[in-house]
Amino acid sequence: MKVFDTIAAIATPVGVGGIAVIRLSGEAAAECAEKIVFPKNGKTLAALESHKLTLSTVKRLSDGAIIDEVLAVVMKAPHSYTGEDVVEINCHGGHLAAETVLEELFRSGARLAEPGEFTRRAFMNGKTDLLKAEATIDLIHSTSALGRDNAARALSGGLSEKVDKIRDEAVAFAANLSAVADYPDEIDEIPQTELTEKINSIAEKIDELLLGFGKGRIMRDGIRTVIAGRPNVGKSSLLNAISRTDRAIVTDIPGTTRDTVEEYVTVNGIALRLIDTAGIHESDNSVEKIGIEKAKQNIEDCELCLFVIDSSEGISDEDLKIYEYTKGKTVIVILNKTDKFSANPPEYYEKALGIDKDCIVATSTPFGKPPLGIEELEAKISEKFLAGGVSKDDVFISNDRQKDALIKARQIAEGMKASVKEGMPADILYIDLEELISALGEVTGVTVQDEIIEQVFSRFCVGK
Ligand SMILES: Nc1nc2c(ncn2[C@@H]2O[C@H](COP(=O)(O)OP(=O)(O)OP(=O)(O)O)[C@@H](O)[C@H]2O)c(=O)[nH]1
Numbered sequence: 001m002k003v004f005d006t007i008a009a010i011a012t013p014v015g016v017g018g019i020a021v022i023r024l025s026g027e028a029a030a031e032c033a034e035k036i037v038f039p040k041n042g043k044t045l046a047a048l049e050s051h052k053l054t055l056s057t058v059k060r061l062s063d064g065a066i067i068d069e070v071l072a073v074v075m076k077a078p079h080s081y082t083g084e085d086v087v088e089i090n091c092h093g094g095h096l097a098a099e100t101v102l103e104e105l106f107r108s109g110a111r112l113a114e115p116g117e118f119t120r121r122a123f124m125n126g127k128t129d130l131l132k133a134e135a136t137i138d139l140i141h142s143t144s145a146l147g148r149d150n151a152a153r154a155l156s157g158g159l160s161e162k163v164d165k166i167r168d169e170a171v172a173f174a175a176n177l178s179a180v181a182d183y184p185d186e187i188d189e190i191p192q193t194e195l196t197e198k199i200n201s202i203a204e205k206i207d208e209l210l211l212g213f214g215k216g217r218i219m220r221d222g223i224r225t226v227i228a229g230r231p232n233v234g235k236s237s238l239l240n241a242i243s244r245t246d247r248a249i250v251t252d253i254p255g256t257t258r259d260t261v262e263e264y265v266t267v268n269g270i271a272l273r274l275i276d277t278a279g280i281h282e283s284d285n286s287v288e289k290i291g292i293e294k295a296k297q298n299i300e301d302c303e304l305c306l307f308v309i310d311s312s313e314g315i316s317d318e319d320l321k322i323y324e325y326t327k328g329k330t331v332i333v334i335l336n337k338t339d340k341f342s343a344n345p346p347e348y349y350e351k352a353l354g355i356d357k358d359c360i361v362a363t364s365t366p367f368g369k370p371p372l373g374i375e376e377l378e379a380k381i382s383e384k385f386l387a388g389g390v391s392k393d394d395v396f397i398s399n400d401r402q403k404d405a406l407i408k409a410r411q412i413a414e415g416m417k418a419s420v421k422e423g424m425p426a427d428i429l430y431i432d433l434e435e436l437i438s439a440l441g442e443v444t445g446v447t448v449q450d451e452i453i454e455q456v457f458s459r460f461c462v463g464k
């Protein structure tokens, strides 16, 4: 158990509200708070039963003037969020009330907590690991149902459990190797096939976690989606249809959209950052030209391009030119205006664009509720990005830090396989395996560098 000074912060958002929660943590949290918080039952704060909310009065330190009526609770170490003594004060919300109490706590010896400092202390005291800490931030910042659920499952330890299991397997294997290396006369060498089996078993489990990264990241961050195409094909109408709003201006005048228009939507539990762009074509108009450049840039930066075509006009050279910009991107072709006379069957588009028919959706944005073709488009988006769906027990890694550490472990496993083939002795394999164990430890934070810990906690807000 590490000893730290007493930190305090308002843990609830700024603004007018019914209550605001102030949190204090540190060995002297109760001693600090009891200078200004007086339980109505006559006891001192430090003498209160742990985890029991008690009606209390807060008085100004300098003259004893009453400044708030609160519910206070002491959570004694180690049974608290941080693992230290924690005091939480439920004061009245609003711009000033909680601030006033917090200032008095500073006068009583606490200092303002840094962003993420409570969770960092929890980590230092073994109350949480890095995966769970990251899940906490993800849960707070989640913008979609799937992202929220994945974070909640990781927070309750689902992901840590998976990584720890692999690590335990590697540790048992290391013990085995070490025994062989240390007592060659008493313990038989492990046969090559068994060595390979053991490494394969570890590698496969790491692969499984890595395979989930695509889904995990999409669930956490959503999909940056750009709507692109010629002028007047119905791009803005598509944005409005997907978001069920009138966000973008729609007219029959080509060149209506000049600047990009963005809207956040949720499609089957996935967050989409939808970006409507100016119709791309040759233009002399300087304002329009800027919009067109932005459109091209957005195509370059996107993860999904909804490439809109006016199906009543077929494919023009201009369409093909814009389609070129989407090379290398995940594209869904939208055949819009299918309510009008359509000159070509879907096969024509498959051939002309060299795209699979699974990536083509016919829409008619001004008609139907929901607009025609939009539900099919939504189903295609989830199919593409969350193939096989997500079950309620699935939990995926979701950020680069986790992925990079797992890749490192996986590469070491690959190297070990080669070493086994070359007939390397147990002590050499053991050294590699130690490194692999350390890489797995980085994922949960057992063996992580300070710099990485800094980075993880810098993403938190004050009060968490
Ligand atoms: N019949 C029919 N008309 C449509 C459909 N979708 C859009 N339109 C019409 O097509 C015209 C252009 O629609 P917009 O959504 O503004 O097209 P855009 O691609 O955003 O155009 P720019 O911003 O100028 O590049 C409007 O008059 C829409 O009402 C459709 O599915 N069927």
Ligand SMILES: [Mg+2]
Residues within 6 Å of the ligand: 235, 236, 237, 248, 249, 256, 257, 276, 277, 278, 279
């Ligand atoms: Mg438009």
